[in-house]
Amino acid sequence: MSTRVGVVLFPGSNCEQDALEAVTLLGGDAEVLWHGDATVGQVDAVIVPGGFAYGDYLRPGAIARFSPVMQAIAAFAADGGPVVGICNGFQVLTEAGLLPGALQKNRGLKFLCTTVDLRVESTRSVLTSETSVGDVLRVPINHFEGNFTCSVDTLAELRDQDRIVLRYVRNPNGSMDDIAGITNEGRNVVGLMPHPERACNALLGSEDGVPLLRSLLKAA
């Protein structure tokens, strides 16, 4: 039986089709999770995709975190279920308190739409288990508020517990400690600003997102 992966659809999500397509390409069984439903159904893993959930009003993720589906995702994550937040999904997970820190406006105030090199810093997460430390992956970024920040204490904790899973090789947005992706204490929730689901086909410029999403399917 193939792995069932739920992709959340908020009003304003715009990367859910890419995520559904990528999961299907990797042999998973992808389905949409509606933001208004207080359940994740029978899925084995959850992707919170990119976009502008609820218009990013107030702050990115600030309103999305209160949607019924997020309560179900919090319970799913608390039970050890794998959850990955990509871009706006990462912002939602920090607002929901499933991941520490916050994403503020990019240094230089530019919306960034480009492809960057990411270095795998830890394989101990549901998104990086099928990679090797030191791997450099070419993955697109597409964000205005991707500048990761947190308290000094939180940063020390992330470092000490090997929870920084991906770093930018050349920091594009001012993120603290070049952080591109982090995981929670349970290592089953990961948030990252880059878009692995858009790097799953050589025709589109890179297949380097495949080992990341394959890790998620394996963890499910």
Next chain:
Amino acid sequence: MKFNVLVEVRLHPGIADPQGATIERSLPTLGYEHISDVSVGKAIRFVCDADSEETVRKGVEDLCHRFLTNPVIEDATISISAA
């Protein structure tokens, strides 16, 4: 009783404020040479119905902590007046 509430959200000191910095850098070209420490935040206004100003303040502090600010990067000042 109805109260007018003004919540001003601002970034914590030390959190980069690229909007404020960009505005500040543009000021000399307009001839404003003596302005510094520019910061940009949000102002949120609403009306609250409650028994006392103290009740309003308590509720709005909770609202700020849970929703109107992200405590990791922002804090808020609350102003209340009789409507």
